[in-house]
Each structure stands twice: as C-alpha cells, then as structure tokens.
Amino acid sequence: MSDEVQPGHVRVRLDLSYDGAEFSGWAKQAGGRRTVQGEIEDALRTVTRSRETYELTVAGRTDAGVHARGQVAHVDLPREVWAEHHVKLLKRLAGRLPRDVRVWALREAPSGFNARFSAVWRRYAYRVTDNPGGVDPLLRGHVLWHDWPLDVDAMNEAARGLLGEHDFAAYCKKREGATTIRTLQELSLVRGEDGIVTATVRADAFCHNMVRSLIGALLFVGDGHRTPDWPAKVLAAGVRDSAVHVVRPHGLTLEEVGYPADELLAARNKEARNKRSLPGAGCC
Secondary structure, eight states: OOOOOOTTEEEEEEEEEEOGGGOSOSSOOTTSOOOHHHHHHHHHHHHTTOSSOOOEEESSOOOTTOEEEEEEEEEEEEHHHHHHHHHHHHHHHHHHSOTTEEEEEEEEOOTTOOTTTTOOEEEEEEEEEOOTTOOOGGGTTTOEEOSSOOOHHHHHHHHHTTOEEEEOGGGSOOOTTOOOEEEEEEEEEEEOTTSEEEEEEEESOOOTTHHHHHHHHHHHHHTTSSOTTHHHHHHHHTSOOTTOOOOOGGGEEEEEEEOOOGGGHHHHHHHTTSOOOOTTOOOO
16 A cells, blocks of 8 residues: 655644543544544644645544544645645644644654554553542543552553553454554553552554553452453453453543654554564464
C-alpha cells in the first residue's frame, strides 16, 4: 500500500487533545453522531474556505468517552491551501473548534511520516480511586471510582506477567482480519499523594478494548477477588474470560504517541503494515 503524498499536496502533522465525554469516539460515524474527527474536519474545511473535506489519519482511534492529551493526526492539504492559510491556521481553528477539542500544533510533516503507521508506541493512563467517599467532583470525568480497597503492589505483580509480545486475544474485542498480537512495553501502577492510582500502559499498538480490559483484570487482583497470577493465566488461555470486565472509558487518557527519528519514519511506516505472527506460530 503506497503512502506517498499526492503531487501538489503537503502532509501536515497535527498535535491535539480533547475531552472525550461528549464525543462518540474519534472516528466519523453515520447518523450524525458527534466525533472528534468530524469536528476537526468540519473546522478545517470552514477556516480554509474549502469545498472539499480533507480527511484526517490518526495515531490511535479512541472509543466514546475516552480522552486524549497527546493525540497525533495528519492531513494532506493542497499546497496552495497550506501556503495561504498555515500562518494563521492554528488561531483560526481555535476560534472555530468547540472548547472540548484543541489543536496545539500544526507543521509540515517530514518525509515518510504517517500518524498511524509511523508510530512506535502509544502511552495511555488510566486513573482510578478507591477512596470510600468517591471521586473528587472536579475530577469525576477523568477518574473511575472503585468501591473496594486496592492493593497496588499486587496489581503491579500481576502486571509484570503481561509484559512482552503476546497474542492478547483474551483482552481484545476481536475484529475480522485484524491481529491481536501486540508488544506490551510498560504496565505499571502508582498511587499518588491524592490517593488516585494511575496505571501507565504503553505498547507498540493496542487492539480494541485492550487497555480497559487489562485494567479490569488488574482491579480484580487489586481488590482481592483474584490472585496476581490470574491475569497471565487468562492471557495464556487466549480466549475472552467473562470475569474480565471492560472498565468504563472516562478514566482513560491517551497521553503520548512516540515516533522514531525522521530518517526511520518511512521504514517504520512500511513495517507496521505487515500482519504479525508469534515466533513458531503455525499457518492455520
């Protein structure tokens, strides 16, 4: 699949953030549902006074209710449109976009850049509190309340058994033709002075519902309903376990997307498109 920018166009990288509470996820949907992609594309068309809608490609599609602090996307614009508008485009977008989505930076992307396929990792944070009184009202849209005391040490012990390259089918919503093999690079939890437990989850990519399913399993360990070896056993079984709950989306935030050096972007773009298999896996 070619990813060359069409002649007469320029690829532009966008760095953005949004509060996902009132969005039906990132991706445009039929039926007029409000999405992040739809809002930005509409704003971009308006401020550039274009008849055409310029489609965005995003680093990681987020579900309804999930937030982003460090999302990345790209868009290919006609060179004359970029030349005419790029100086004032950021400020004009700020005036046109709703307050729950912001574009923080716009710049011409280096050769070989693709917001989705050039990424080498995505880092999410999931925030939860076990405070008996509930969640601080000012944080209620970003922190899950878990009404059992949590043992963070036990959760970290369980998390270590999930690291590395595995088939995460047990923690993903299966999609036809899509692999569930991922490399989980980091999964760790820290309790802050405010009592909020923040889970950091970093991987080369994520399959559908993976982060929220992993957190659901760790919460069962943290509150004593399962032993620390249970999440790894579920992973090894390779099938969805009804005891693994997909936790609510509002505690989840995409914090950052990582990219290689500019000279490695094209190679990573090509590599990421290859369907993965585990070493020693059979063909059928």
